[in-house]
Amino acid sequence: MSLLNTHTISLFVTNAPGVLSRISAVFARRAFNIDSLVVSPALDGKFSRMTITAVGDSKSLDQIIKQCSKLIDVISAQEYDGISILEKELALIKIKTSDKYRTEVLQVIQHIKATTIDLNDEAVVIQLTGNSEDLDSSIAMVEKYGIIEIVRTGKVLMTKGTDKT
Amino acid sequence: MTKKTTTGADVLLKVLENYGVQYIFGHPGGAAIPIFDALYDSPLELVLTRHEQGATHMADGFARASGKVGVVLVTSGPGATNTVTGLLTAMMDSVPMIVLCGQTIRENLGKDAFQEADVFSMTIPVVKHSYLVKDVNDIPRVMKEALHIATTGRPGPVVIDLPKDVTGADCTASLDVEVNLPGYTYQEKVDSQGIKALADLLKKSKKPLILAGNGCIISSAEKELATLVRTLQSPVITTLLGKGAFPENDPLSMGMLGMHGTAYANMAVDKCDLIFSIGSRWDDRITPGNIEKFCPDAMKLHIDIDPAEIGKIVNPDASVVGDAKLVLQELNKLVSELDSKEWVAQCQANKKKYPMKFKIHGGLKAQHVIDEFSNQTGGNAIVTTDVGQHQMWAAQFYKTQLPKGWISSGGAGTMGFGMPSAIGAQLAKPKACVICICGDGGFQMTLPELSTATVQNLPIKIVIIDNKFLGMVRQWQGLFYDNRLSGVELKGSPDFVKLAQAYGMKGFRIKRPADVSKVVAEALAYNDGPCIVHAEVVKEDNVFPMIPAGGTAGDMILEEPKKRMEKPKGST
Numbered sequence: 164m165s166l167l168n169t170h171t172i173s174l175f176v177t178n179a180p181g182v183l184s185r186i187s188a189v190f191a192r193r194a195f196n197i198d199s200l201v202v203s204p205a206l207d208g209k210f211s212r213m214t215i216t217a218v219g220d221s222k223s224l225d226q227i228i229k230q231c232s233k234l235i236d237v238i239s240a241q242e243y244d245g246i247s248i249l250e251k252e253l254a255l256i257k258i259k260t261s262d263k264y265r266t267e268v269l270q271v272i273q274h275i276k277a278t279t280i281d282l283n284d285e286a287v288v289i290q291l292t293g294n295s296e297d298l299d300s301s302i303a304m305v306e307k308y309g310i311i312e313i314v315r316t317g318k319v320l321m322t323k324g325t326d327k328t
Numbered sequence: 329m330t331k332k333t334t335t336g337a338d339v340l341l342k343v344l345e346n347y348g349v350q351y352i353f354g355h356p357g358g359a360a361i362p363i364f365d366a367l368y369d370s371p372l373e374l375v376l377t378r379h380e381q382g383a384t385h386m387a388d389g390f391a392r393a394s395g396k397v398g399v400v401l402v403t404s405g406p407g408a409t410n411t412v413t414g415l416l417t418a419m420m421d422s423v424p425m426i427v428l429c430g431q432t433i434r435e436n437l438g439k440d441a442f443q444e445a446d447v448f449s450m451t452i453p454v455v456k457h458s459y460l461v462k463d464v465n466d467i468p469r470v471m472k473e474a475l476h477i478a479t480t481g482r483p484g485p486v487v488i489d490l491p492k493d494v495t496g497a498d499c500t501a502s503l504d505v506e507v508n509l510p511g512y513t514y515q516e517k518v519d520s521q522g523i524k525a526l527a528d529l530l531k532k533s534k535k536p537l538i539l540a541g542n543g544c545i546i547s548s549a550e551k552e553l554a555t556l557v558r559t560l561q562s563p564v565i566t567t568l569l570g571k572g573a574f575p576e577n578d579p580l581s582m583g584m585l586g587m588h589g590t591a592y593a594n595m596a597v598d599k600c601d602l603i604f605s606i607g608s609r610w611d612d613r614i615t616p617g618n619i620e621k622f623c624p625d626a627m628k629l630h631i632d633i634d635p636a637e638i639g640k641i642v643n644p645d646a647s648v649v650g651d652a653k654l655v656l657q658e659l660n661k662l663v664s665e666l667d668s669k670e671w672v673a674q675c676q677a678n679k680k681k682y683p684m685k686f687k688i689h690g691g692l693k694a695q696h697v698i699d700e701f702s703n704q705t706g707g708n709a710i711v712t713t714d715v716g717q718h719q720m721w722a723a724q725f726y727k728t729q730l731p732k733g734w735i736s737s738g739g740a741g742t743m744g745f746g747m748p749s750a751i752g753a754q755l756a757k758p759k760a761c762v763i764c765i766c767g768d769g770g771f772q773m774t775l776p777e778l779s780t781a782t783v784q785n786l787p788i789k790i791v792i793i794d795n796k797f798l799g800m801v802r803q804w805q806g807l808f809y810d811n812r813l814s815g816v817e818l819k820g821s822p823d824f825v826k827l828a829q830a831y832g833m834k835g836f837r838i839k840r841p842a843d844v845s846k847v848v849a850e851a852l853a854y855n856d857g858p859c860i861v862h863a864e865v866v867k868e869d870n871v872f873p874m875i876p877a878g879g880t881a882g883d884m885i886l887e888e889p890k891k892r893m894e895k896p897k898g899s900t
């Protein structure tokens with residue numbers, strides 16, 4: 164068994180019922196765990212863009228991409244990494260705030276460049292955007308105040324320059 | 329009552345008719361009634377089966393024998409789920425098939441309505457593609473796309489789920505729709521550069537070996553393959569499904585490789601300096617668990633229409649994605665005779681030294697019966713098989729001469745496949761001699777289709793190799809599990825000759841070796857309808873050679889081992 168790595172795969176698919184089931188079946192069959200999955204309509208509404216991050220070994224991933232490409236509803240499937248791509252994720256984080264820590268929490272929020280989108284006596288909800296690793300470290304900085312809940316969108320990506328993803 | 333309007337069902341059948349479909353294999357039910365109603369006025373012929381699984385195997389046999397699409401029509405719920413085994417069988421062996429399923433009305437979908445099954449989701453892993461049709465005017469497009477997908481590239485089954493209110497509704501869509509599948513591509517052009525790379529590697533080989541798989545059969549590449557083999561002067565081995573791609577009586581043919589392949593085929597694999605897979609996917613019946621041990625010193629070349637097969641098991645030194653026939657046509661222009669005389673002589677010497685053999689005396693042998701059918705038909709029959717020991721003996725002893733003359737469930741290993749697939753094959757090739765070789769176990773899985781064979785009056789010859797055991801499993805328990813026989817003794821089987829008579833068929837019996845040639849001749853001469861040849865063979869014979877699952881040619885045993893063997897590492 165080769166090393167397990169996190170991979171990011173971008174798929175361009177027809178906007179047809181069942182396409183998600185077909186794709187997730189390809190991952191599940193090879194025991195790949197999908198960490199995150201983002202689907203949204205493409206510029207041309209007949210198609211959708213899907214970004215999947217999943218953990219598994221590279222050799223299996225190669226097969227998964229080939230098997231996905233084979234699906235009739237998949238126009239293209241490709242793994243992306245490195246400097247040629249832009250990647251972003253959004254997270255909503257609900258943090259406990261007592262009177263004692265409120266100021267400190269708000270300072271940290273400012274420091275990590277998050278936006279406060281809801282605030283009451285006991286909690287604050289902040290919004291963070293950035294690449295996934297930055298989100299991880301930002302989240303670590305607010306962890307000690309007590310995180311009630313986190314919702315992350317999962318990673319989306321796009322190639323740099325004029326080429327389409 | 330006269331019909332005034334054109335329904336979705338009418339249009340569906342019209343598209344099939346225009347495409348050239350002749351037969352539909354099926355079984356009716358409530359949700360499929362609109363389609364059966366439309367069949368009433370259609371020139372398409374319904375072959376009414378006794379079970380939906382039978383329908384799928386018939387369509388499968390039809391498709392494999394003819395190279396054309398096989399069409400199945402069933403009702404919703406249990407009717408549709410009964411096709412799943414047939415879908416898996418077709419998917420594994422790349423068989424073009426359309427399965428039309430009735431479905432509950434749209435409004436009821438997802439409400440656990442009577443005979444509702446989520447067929448679309450349930451079949452995703454066993455189809456090339458599938459549709460749930462929600463709008464009657466989509467029917468012409470969906471049907472055309474389905475036919476296109478099923479029959480092109482690497483063929484496979486397509487399921488179309490058809491709610492009853494959709495097939496029953498008026499259809500106003502034109503039949504002249506274009507297929508528009510932006511996500512579906514397959515290699516149509518030949519990759520000249522890749523082909524040149526194959527040719528360059530071939531040139532250096534002194535011990536070449538061509539491995540012909542199902543891809544050769546599907547693409548009808550037999551002529552091109554023969555040219556390549558003769559030009560290069562290379563021995564040829566085939567997979568189970570590649571049988572018939574090259575005449576097995578030819579001196580350059582080394583027969584089938586793999587778990588129960590011939591000794592000389594497996595020895596050639598072990599010693600070759602180049603192995604060239606043409607439409608074989610290096611599956612685990614022919615390659616060891618540790619792929620590094622598979623002809624370690626040989627160059628590996630691979631042609632496959634499916635890019636996902638390249639590098640899946642074996643990482644080839646050169647490969648071309650494309651249709652075997654087209655690729656070989658180009659390749660043949662670039663190759664010439666190799667310096668392989670010594671190697672060919674060595675392979676042929678092994679063929680003499682380790683021949684496929686059996687003892688004629690001491691009880692009736694399955695191999696004897698099969699060998700006789702092979703000799704009396706000159707290898708020119710279409711043989712379908714079931715799954716088990718008899719299948720392997722048939723592969724070893726029936727010397728297939730015809731491409732598309734060998735029909736067997738390879739990837740799925742589906743018991744119950746043999747007899748229905750013979751029905752389909754005979755419908756596809758009315759003039760051919762069609763022989764089904766099956767075991768007493770597998771035959772009983774789909775035996776109700778005897779009625780279908782009788783109704784259609786098809787002169788198929790159903791040879792039941794009756795060893796009173798689920799023989800292949802008994803063989804494993806005998807060799808690897810201290811002969812602790814568990815769940816393999818088949819008691820209570822009917823008298824198969826009487827069974828034949830009960831179905832209004834002819835029944836023959838072979839009990840003694842001395843009767844073999846006479847009864848085989850009689851059965852082959854009987855063409856008034858289907859017949860059963862009940863061969864009561866010795867109970868505990870085993871198939872050899874055998875490479876235990878996961879092993880290599882070095883692990884091959886040629887005859888009954890003296891002591892108990894270690895459990896194999898491979899799966900089954």
Ligand SMILES: Cc1ncc(C[n+]2csc(CCOP(=O)(O)OP(=O)(O)O)c2C)c(N)n1
Nearest residue numbers: 716717718741743767768769770798799800
């Ligand atoms: C549907 C199905 N169930 C179970 C098996 C497992 N299996 C493989 S061979 C075999 C025995 C077949 O017995 P029989 O049909 O009598 O043929 P024989 O091996 O004796 O020639 C079994 C049970 C299978 N391949 N397919």
